[in-house]
Amino acid sequence: MVATAIAFVVGAAGLAAWGLQLHSGMGVTGLQRPVFWGIYIVDFVFWIGISHAGTLISAILRLTGASWRKPVTRAAEAITVFALMIGGMFPIIHLGRAWRFYWLLPYPNSRLLWPNFRSPLLWDLTAIVTYVTGSVIYLYLPLIPDVAQLGEHNTPWRQKLYRLLSLGWTGSDREWHALERAMKLMACIILAVAVSVHTVVAWDFAMAIAPMWHSTIFGPYFVTGAIFSGIAALVLVMAILRQVLHLQVYLTKHHFDRLAKLLLLMSLLWCYFTLAENLTVWYGNDPKEMAVFGARTRAHYAPYFWSMMFLNFVVPFVLLGIRRLRTIATAAVASVAVLIGMWLERFIIVVPTLANPRLPAPSGFYTPTWVEAAITAATFAAMAMLYMIFAKLFPIIAVWEFKPHPQEED
Amino acid sequence: MSLYLIAEFREKERAAAAIRSLRAGGIAPADLDVFSEEPAEFPRGVLDRPSRMSLVAVTGAILFGTLATAFIWWTQHDYRLVTGGMPIFSLWATGVITFEMTMLGAIVSTFGWFLWESGLARRRDRSAPVPPIEPGSMCLRVRCRAADPNPTIEVLRHAGASDIQSRGEA
Numbered sequence: 001m002v003a004t005a006i007a008f009v010v011g012a013a014g015l016a017a018w019g020l021q022l023h024s025g026m027g028v029t030g031l032q033r034p035v036f037w038g039i040y041i042v043d044f045v046f047w048i049g050i051s052h053a054g055t056l057i058s059a060i061l062r063l064t065g066a067s068w069r070k071p072v073t074r075a076a077e078a079i080t081v082f083a084l085m086i087g088g089m090f091p092i093i094h095l096g097r098a099w100r101f102y103w104l105l106p107y108p109n110s111r112l113l114w115p116n117f118r119s120p121l122l123w124d125l126t127a128i129v130t131y132v133t134g135s136v137i138y139l140y141l142p143l144i145p146d147v148a149q150l151g152e153h154n155t156p157w158r159q160k161l162y163r164l165l166s167l168g169w170t171g172s173d174r175e176w177h178a179l180e181r182a183m184k185l186m187a188c189i190i191l192a193v194a195v196s197v198h199t200v201v202a203w204d205f206a207m208a209i210a211p212m213w214h215s216t217i218f219g220p221y222f223v224t225g226a227i228f229s230g231i232a233a234l235v236l237v238m239a240i241l242r243q244v245l246h247l248q249v250y251l252t253k254h255h256f257d258r259l260a261k262l263l264l265l266m267s268l269l270w271c272y273f274t275l276a277e278n279l280t281v282w283y284g285n286d287p288k289e290m291a292v293f294g295a296r297t298r299a300h301y302a303p304y305f306w307s308m309m310f311l312n313f314v315v316p317f318v319l320l321g322i323r324r325l326r327t328i329a330t331a332a333v334a335s336v337a338v339l340i341g342m343w344l345e346r347f348i349i350v351v352p353t354l355a356n357p358r359l360p361a362p363s364g365f366y367t368p369t370w371v372e373a374a375i376t377a378a379t380f381a382a383m384a385m386l387y388m389i390f391a392k393l394f395p396i397i398a399v400w401e402f403k404p405h406p407q408e409e410d
Numbered sequence: 411m412s413l414y415l416i417a418e419f420r421e422k423e424r425a426a427a428a429i430r431s432l433r434a435g436g437i438a439p440a441d442l443d444v445f446s447e448e449p450a451e452f453p454r455g456v457l458d459r460p461s462r463m464s465l466v467a468v469t470g471a472i473l474f475g476t477l478a479t480a481f482i483w484w485t486q487h488d489y490r491l492v493t494g495g496m497p498i499f500s501l502w503a504t505g506v507i508t509f510e511m512t513m514l515g516a517i518v519s520t521f522g523w524f525l526w527e528s529g530l531a532r533r534r535d536r537s538a539p540v541p542p543i544e545p546g547s548m549c550l551r552v553r554c555r556a557a558d559p560n561p562t563i564e565v566l567r568h569a570g571a572s573d574i575q576s577r578g579e580a
Contacts, residue, residue, distance in 0.1 A: 106481070106485070108485075108488075108489070112488070112489055113489050113491070114485035114486070114488060114489055115485075116491065116493055117482045117485070117486065117503070117504055117507055118486075118493060118494070118496050118500075118503040118504070119493075120506075122507065123506040123507060123510075126506070126507045126510040126511065126514075127506070127510050129510075129514070130510045130511070130513050130514040130517070133514060133517055133518070134513070134514075134517045137517060137520075137521045141521075141524070149447075167525070167530040167531070168530060169530065170445060170540045171445045171446055171447060171543055172443045172444065172445050172529070172551075173443060173444040173445075173446070173450050173457060173459065174443065174459055174527070174528055174529050175528040175529065175530065176446070176448075176449040176450060177449075177459045177461065177527075177528075178459075178461070178463070178524050178527040178528035179449075179524065179528065180449055181461050181463045181464075181524075181527075182463065182520055182521065182523075182524035185463060185464065185467050185516075185520045186517070186520060186521075189467070189513055189516050189517055189520070190517075192513060193510070193513045193517075196506075196509060196510065196513070200506055200510075203506075400447065400448055
């Protein structure tokens with residue numbers, strides 16, 4: 001109840017802040033020459049990264065036949081759908097004139113001018129639309145047998161809802177066969193889409209000849225970071241669900257141990273990419289790139305950079321690398337650290353490059369205003385709210401998948 | 411309305427034996443349905459349900475990808491606008507959208523075919539009874555086309571059905 005009230009208040013404050021921005025214009029944000037991308041774009045990249053929690057992890061574990069995934073997958077898939085919904089809002093908020101977002105849709109405007117499909121912005125739109133569609137279907141498909149069961153014994157309005165969603169599922173072998181085939185195919189497709197989506201987000205930056213953006217490893221670097229933050233989000237959500245919904249029997253230490261090891265692995269991989277990215281810039285010693293490198297590591301943005309390194313590498317390495325310290329609580333703490341660290345990483349990528357442009361223009365600084373902070377906070381509240389509603393309405397563990405098969409028991 | 415026999419089995423092997431015997435007796439797989447709380451997986455050859463889902467997914471993917479690429483080609487030539495010194499149309503610049511639309515085609519067609527193949531989106535025989543499933547058991551529904559259902563009942567009983575009910579009329 002308290003959590004719901006807090007989420008509601010923070011969400012309402014964010015809506016009010018966005019209302020102010022729509023009314024007064026982008027002047028209420030901290031965006032100014034030369035930094036035209038601020039924390040809205042940071043939030044966009046962050047949330048799209050979080051969305052890799054579910055679909056990607058669930059699909060990988062499903063295809064590799066990891067049986068321990070069963071109580072984890074739905075929680076992860078739900079994160080994906082909600083994170084995508086939230087992440088997809090940020091380009092619209094960032095537009096300023098949000099009501100013009102439909103200009104991105106492929107129809108000719110009054111001058112018969114079509115959208116420019118060569119623009120990475122259009123690539124983003126198509127990638128996100130595809131990923132949202134795939135993720136919703138990937139969440140919905142294994143939900144069908146569960147909602148069919150829920151529709152049998154429930155309050156009248158819930159029965160109506162569940163029966164509508166179950167599409168008349170009866171549990172026949174034709175339905176099970178089709179479901180299993182569709183899930184396997186969807187897992188293969190969604191893996192490719194998930195990798196492509198964050199690669200496209202990375203190319204939003206890498207296609208610009210801007211210092212420390214124009215990098216060939218940006219695609220895999222972003223995908224690695226996305227999976228890293230996605231696992232952290234999943235561990236945190238699972239730890240909260242385990243406590244709040246008393247799921248100790250289903251979400252065991254074993255599951256957290258496996259996910260903690262995955263998180264540690266991704267931390268090391270992320271660190272390798274970060275090192276590769278920064279070392280080549282330092283060794284190349286290009287003045288324009290060194291200006292950004294210096295801003296990141298020694299000057300204005302250094303506290304963010306070194307905090308990011310501490311939170312993304314040192315904390316997980318110590319808490320999850322040392323076996324005695326690896327518990328559910330420390331996995332949750334490491335996940336919070338990684339989530340903060342990965343948000344800082346997105347900030348470090350977006351802002352210092354724009355503040356030190358390659359073009360002969362004066363450099364500048366960017367500090368977000370309370371409006372941007374309130375909208376950002378509201379998206380976290382929205383995520384919490386959406387997740388609470390989902391967990392209230394639907395089984396957060398796939399019941400039919402998790403139920404031991406009678407033959408297996410024998 | 412047809413006559414349906416519903417046999418309950420506690421063990422999957424017995425259900426599989428019943429299906430084998432019924433099929434050997436001339437009952438088509440289309441007249442057999444197994445209802446269970448979890449996916450009922452039988453050995454190959456017992457009750458295979460051939461599927462075209464992969465083919466449909468690939469076809470949908472190719473169709474969407476081709477249409478999207480053709481659409482981009484047409485729109486960019488419809489109003490020629492040079493941006494960033496790039497050609498009006500190039501596969502490099504449209505490759506991402508082609509890929510995403512190809513994947514969208516695969517997703518949509520997979521979901522659509524799932525609805526069709528599972529029977530959820532098809533006009534089904536509403537008179538066919540759907541048995542309630544007890545936890546840990548499975549029900550075999552047989553559509554009896556023969557005038558005399560007794561031989562079928564005997565096969566089911568012999569295979570080890572714990573309960574047999576008949577619904578509808580021959």
